[in-house]
Amino acid sequence: MHLMSSAHRLLRRHTTALGLCCLLATPAGAQEPIRIAFIDPQSGTFAATGESAYKVLDFAADYFFNSRGGVLGGRPLEIVALDNKASAADSQLQLRRAISDGMQVVFSGNGSAAASALSTAIARHNNRNPESQVLFINYAAVDPVLTGADCNFWHFRFDAHSDMKMEVMTDHIAANPAIRRVYVIGQDYSFGKAVGDAAIRMLAAKRPEIQIVGNELHPIGQVKDFTPYISKIVASGADAVITGNWGADMVALGRGITDAGLDVPIYTFYAAYDGITGTLGESGKNRIHVVHNDRANPVLNDVRRDFTLAFKAANPALDVTQPRLVNALMMLVAAMEAAGTTDPHDVALAMEDRRLTTMTGEEIWMRADDHQLFAPLNVSVHTNEGVEFDSDNSGYGLVTRFTVPLEDTIAESSCHMTRPTR
Template sequence: MISAAHASESIRIAFIDPLSGPFARSGQAGYRTFELAAKLMVNDKGGVLGGKQFEIVPMDNQGSPKESLIQLKRAIDDGIRYIAQGASSAVASAITEAVEKHNRRHPDRRVLFLNYSANDPALTNDKCNFWHFRFDAHADMKMDAITDVIAQNQAIKKVYIIGQDYSFGKAVADAAVKFLTAKRPDIAIVGNELHPIGKVKDFSAYATKIAASHADAVITGNWGVDMVGLGKAIIETGLDVPIFTFYAAHDGITATFGEKGLGRIRVVHEGAFNPPSPAFETFNKAFKTANPEMDINQPRIIGVLQFLAKAMEKARTDTPVAVARAMEGLEMTNIYGRKLYMRPTDHQIIQDINVLTHTNREIVIDADNSGFGLMTESTVPAAGASLPTSCRMERPE
């Protein structure tokens, strides 16, 4: 029997992502999604373990790995045992290494890292550790889906790859080359370059190079202001080719593209915005009521908290090591009615992945209050389940 005093305690989850600076809009939307998901999907349903409530604690890392480690230490010193982060694989890499080191040195104060969006494949491969769980498909899994679509389009003969100069941008480029070479060796890669992250004010020079290459398609992992700048510059050159992206939606991006994005912008995503499931449509209405100027840009966040709650109930405790063990191999149906499975070997979520197209037709859920949104074009069931992992995980005794 859990005492009333014990049941009333909150389970705090530190949200460490940019709440200021150039990527603040994305971070703020992520934080608000965590808040609402905690309320609607857990707290309002009675909480966990006899009534404990989830509490989301925002911590601004300003998009910096160094500042993230400062916030991580602050969270741990304050007794928080669950860390959520997703914006930037460079930040995720710093956090996962710090968490693993902390847990080895302080087995009485272990913490768990819930990665909801950082996509560098290394995080569940060579850099994997027991305390890290990823709730998004990684770059190789998403690129596998993108290149399936490209491979089926015989009109695409030339592809230009461009991205941000950090671990995730490099992972996207490497995956694009690998999968295109395997699936369509006849396709010429006419450009493969990286640019400084968050520092380019004018992408016109990059867009001019892309247009001059006569590419039939563009692939980019850009996000935030870099996606806005790059996409807008490409479209303004008059280049009318599909742009395959990871994050070309929401946060002002959809509104910026508007009519010009029709028939051009593709997004690889676990979300199914249009048509939406009834459950997601209801959740989205609640989010928009509370945050009329924002969108749910990371809907997988909802599943993170549902998954965490289910693991705690299975473990019958909120102790991180027990919850981690309960999470391994756990299955759940997400808000879209699709299966989620946490692979025990590398703590990588396995889920369906969609390729979405930017459109203004039959839109139920739009983005940026623009009248434009994302329509499901194709789906890869259990994407990446057959891809190998190099993870050699050491588990605590």
Template sequence: MRKLTLAIAVIVPMLGHAASAEDSLKIGYIDPLSGGGASVGEGGLKTFQYLADELNVKGGILGHKIEIVPLDNKTNPQESLVQAQKAIDAGVHYITQGNGSSVGAALSDFVTKNNSRNPGKEVLYFNYAAVDPSLTNEKCSYWHFRWDASSDIKMEALTNYMKDTASIKKVYLINQDYSFGQSVRTDARKMLGAKRPDIQIVGDELHPLLKVTDFSPYIAKIKASGADSVVTGNWGQDFALLLKAAADAGLKVNWYTYYAGGAGGPTAIKQTGLDGQVFQITEGFANSGNKAAMDYEKAFRAKVNLSLWYPRAVNEMRMFKAAAEKANSIDPVKVAAALEDLKFDVLDGGQGIMRKDDHQFLQPIYISSFGKLTESEPFDEESTGWGWHLVSRIDTPQAMVSTTCKMARP
């Protein structure tokens, strides 16, 4: 009996340790799953679920299976805070979000305050697509990490390409009326003015976010302005419907965009007949030419039946695993410390670094154009028969802007 008691005393702690190792590691996915942003939100959810499955097959993160917890924020900052609190109450210590910088700012502030009030119960916010520069400048937070390039980094690269395109004479700016759209218009004006002062800004329009159902009045203004090029940060239905209205009106201009590859965008471009006239800046794309990334794209499409819109989400989850292994812990405080200045080989090739000063991931970025495919380009988009072509690659050292972040550290 005494031997049995001793055996149980030894076994019980071991069982407890095994159970702990197998506990799920929950990641709260806070993005629109209803309303005007639902198409991009659903695509992001499927992406993160795929990434979780991929890591779980290999043992998860330090033996913890990853569970993606979907939380619908309807692209609304206040609703996002409700969902974030719900996640925390359910034991979530990591949240990820991307669609809407106004949401991103609200979540960053919420997490920062939560962590100061609840030491030992910290939460990290992993940002995969909210690109307002303020999030890594005046509003920076130790508890926020961004894997997408900020909008000023993207505009710096985009205007470097545009300045050498002599045919650009008149540019129209049209953007969504919230923090991100406002930063796109501000950066475009400033950078084009400095690099190509001869270019005329012939229109500058802001419209409500995900509320416009008919863009024909806006297209009529663009047409009347005589613009040869449009710069827009529009995403989701605001891009697809904008291009649809352009097709209906027969508007043939060049488009310089951030998110033309999102849901509905490629179909609208094909319908407009803009072969080689729509440009996008991203951290990767399907026909990038990188074999490992293209193999990944093929496997992803076969299982998810979607294009990989977010290579940065792949980088985010892989770096999360690397940081946890470096820290030998899934404690958010230790993972945050391990992420700082972490160098990482990104999906589409080359090395990136999570800059310690502001928690902005710096990485190679690409300019691509959309049109008819060549024999070396296997991936079309939305069954259009058209796909993305490489125009320019900007390596990490050239894909940087300075930061004004004065980070308060725990």
């Protein structure tokens, strides 16, 4: 350990010296980098999602900023991946590492448990150590409490939370008169339960005559065989299924439903990319409906097309899974430029109430009250028709069928934020 840290120090001294001599030679592009910690699973069961997200963020930093002269007068962005193994404890350890290395921004989001642990840990750390504060950019954890009851000044969420997505999903279902009997199934933990409860509550308000013919929770990641559950869905006579499942549970459920010959739409949040699209393939065509804040197809403009093409050229096996990472990075940089500093407190203030046009040409808005981002939300369908950018190189991809504009996604804030005083 001692050996390692002294070697590290040596290395660092060496690089600073190297940086110094380069500075003399070429003034631009050799300034101290702005280092951003990307704390997400990079090993273990959930690594596939964390890895591809890191590649997108890292690529976007080079593509949009470093190759165009950097940030704050020439400082390059450097994304450092730190493996939290999807655990709350390891997230905190990696946070300490980021702080030790002088990083001031943390990106994270895979898994609400790790994200909420990180959000709390960062708020506590910033309170106790005003001299080394950090900013938390949550790009994917969708538990409503993170910008609701548990909100804090240092946390900014760039994904729509699950209740917002559920509003869009239930609007879409309510608008379809063919759907009269809905089956709700989810993983047995806070998120699965929240999705189920919200679906039932909202459908009851929007179309009271829709029958909820099942509300099932299954153990998360433990089910060997979904057929018993599928049997119940078939027996209930459902004509639509709502689920918050992700990962292997989503694949198994989706395939189970289609294997049983059940031809009903499945409404969900996470049924694409990282092997899921490829595995669902033909069987999921026109059945899987995904609610998300991205538009993969049809491609809206050339900026997005060029970015995706460049990314695919560099990472042929991967997809631009979560473009909101790019949105988050763009807004972060815009706030840094506006504040003229990387100081987390000033950047946070500059990020509040900021509006930005994304690479797809859509407008997004960061609300100051609860640090929740608002963006157009889409319902997309898993298909192989009209797909310019497929996922998993399978020929299948998501095509957007229904869009809710930004203004209509805004829900009231329930956050009582205590702002730190300087």
